[in-house]
Amino acid sequence: MEAIQAVNQAAALPKETQMLLKLREDRFFDKIPPQEVAEIIEKAAHSGGKLAGELKQKYPDMDVRKIAEALGLEVREKELPIDEQFVSVGYFEAPRLIVINRKMHEMDPFYHEEYPWLAADPWEDIAIAHEMFHYFQEQQAVDFVETYRVPLWKLGPYTHQTPIASLGEIAAMNFAEALLELDFYPGYLEMFLAAPYFPKEIANKAAQLLAEAKKYKE
Numbered sequence: 001m002e003a004i005q006a007v008n009q010a011a012a013l014p015k016e017t018q019m020l021l022k023l024r025e026d027r028f029f030d031k032i033p034p035q036e037v038a039e040i041i042e043k044a045a046h047s048g049g050k051l052a053g054e055l056k057q058k059y060p061d062m063d064v065r066k067i068a069e070a071l072g073l074e075v076r077e078k079e080l081p082i083d084e085q086f087v088s089v090g091y092f093e094a095p096r097l098i099v100i101n102r103k104m105h106e107m108d109p110f111y112h113e114e115y116p117w118l119a120a121d122p123w124e125d126i127a128i129a130h131e132m133f134h135y136f137q138e139q140q141a142v143d144f145v146e147t148y149r150v151p152l153w154k155l156g157p158y159t160h161q162t163p164i165a166s167l168g169e170i171a172a173m174n175f176a177e178a179l180l181e182l183d184f185y186p187g188y189l190e191m192f193l194a195a196p197y198f199p200k201e202i203a204n205k206a207a208q209l210l211a212e213a214k215k216y217k218e
């Protein structure tokens, strides 16, 4: 199927490209000084990888569910709606709950067939790891991602600043990649899991990403 080919190609984009595209999707992207873009991606990626390294040291030989348990996190499977505009693979709810979309397991045979590169790593483990990073964000245990700000507007001596949410997404995927020792970067996990539900829309999105990726290839 043509759609799946585009999705597979987008999923296989180099990690640097996926991270840049993800940052560009941020609604405040154009507030980021252009000369800072490469550096903040690198720092966000580093903060995710570093935290994963620390956890692996603290909890050697534990899988991601065991680590969640050790951290006092509850992992719950729940049927979440799947919508063209928004596909939720899972989410973190403060203080200690990770919810994974059980509904998507109905597509497991499809994923196994079409995404051979995903076979060794169940998607739900990636989702659990990703949401675990958001837990650490909530705990304010993550540096940089939480402290980086861009100015939005000024009023007299006051400058209103905002964090960049996409940096958290970039860091969370780097965290998942390092914690699970993936041999691919799951920057667009949601996109490829949504593909069997909305093949046309997702194929368009994948094609868009591929076109954009071409633009930013140096």
Ligand SMILES: [Zn+2]
Pocket: 130, 134, 168, 169, 172
């Ligand atoms: Zn996230």
